[in-house]
Amino acid sequence: MLVRQAKGMLWWRFPGLEEIPGLVHGIFGPDGQNRNGDMGPFNVSLASGQPRHRVLAWRRTLGGLLGFRDLVFIRQVHGDRILEADDGDDFGPERPAGSYDAAMTGTRGRGLIIQVADCQAVLMVDPRRRAVANVHAGWRGTVAGLPARVVAAMARRYGSRPADLLCAVGPSLGPCCAEFVNWRRELPPEFARYRDGRDRFDFWQITADQLADAGVRPERIFQSRICTRCNPARFYSYRGRRTGLRFAAAVGFA
Ligand SMILES: [Zn+2]
Structure with a gap:
């Protein structure tokens, strides 16, 4: 990934997404700890125990920095529902749009945020139809095949070709x-081939294979x-x- 220091923060980006006109994306984590061991200024989660006003202030700062008119936050619940964030304007830093684990939009000026600690944020971009999705893929989402389901949902909604x-x-x-000592109970048998000898699983590869299978x-x-x-x-x-702290993964067309 590319990393840039901007306004006291680290802005991580994928080289493969850099050249798409109008696309804005980034991952925003802390730049080390401050003196008090406080890692908090880059937390976007309202469920973190941090004061609400502080989290909202950072969410607004992030929106301004990215240049989006609205930021779409979802209440991530390790399920498989997909938000179509196109109609209405009831989106903003104060309002989670409901219980979903993926969001997609074909609306310009709208940035989709996934809140991350260890789960994967999977950013999806269709440069031809100018639509994007952002997916919260923890192990439950991966078991549910959520990334592949979002590929199919983008095809239905925006006419996006998987290729x-x-x-x-x-x-x-x-x-x-990614150690799963209860993997026999928690994970499907087909995941066994991604396991090493110490019950650790390669979820990066699982997601890549699921996306490739989806086209x-x-x-x-x-x-x-x-x-x-x-x-x-x-x-x-x-x-x-x-x-309880979560960093932001953002994607959208400005
Ligand atoms: Zn590690």
């Missing part, structure tokens, strides 16, 4: 740290290959610190 899509998997729990071209699937748990100064990690 035109660009997909990018953000910093998340890597194969180094996305492998050379258009980009991976950050950054593990959140292995990089605690740069990203929040639930597994690493049991934190």
Whole structure:
């Protein structure tokens, strides 16, 4: 990933998404800890225990920085519902749009935010139809095949051809740290081939394979290959610190 220092924050971007006219995207994690060990200024979660006004202030700052008219936040529940964020304007930093784990839009000026600790944010872009999606893919979402379902939903809603899509998997729990001791109960048998000898699973590869099976071209699937748990100064990690803090992954056409 490319990383740029801007206004006291780190702005991570995928080289493969840089050249698309009008597209704005980024991942926004903390730049180390401050003196008090406070990692909080880049938290977008209202359920984190941080004061609400502080979280909302950062959400508004982020919206201004990205140049979107609205930011769409969803109440992520590890389910498989997909928000179509096209009609109405009832979106904004104060209002989660409901219980969903993916959002998509063909509306310009609207940025889709996924809140991340260890789960994958999967950014999807259709440069031809100028539509985007952002997917919250934790292990439950992956078991439910959510990334592939969003590919199909974009085809239905926007006429997106899977072969035109660009997909990018953000910093998340890597194969180094995604240990599932109860994998026999929690994961389907077909995931066994992604397991190493210590019950760790390569969810980066699982997502890439699911997207490819859905028709996305492998050379258009980009991976950050950054593990959140292995990089605690740069990203929040639930597994690493049991934190309620979440960093933002954003995508949209400005
Ligand atoms: Zn790791």
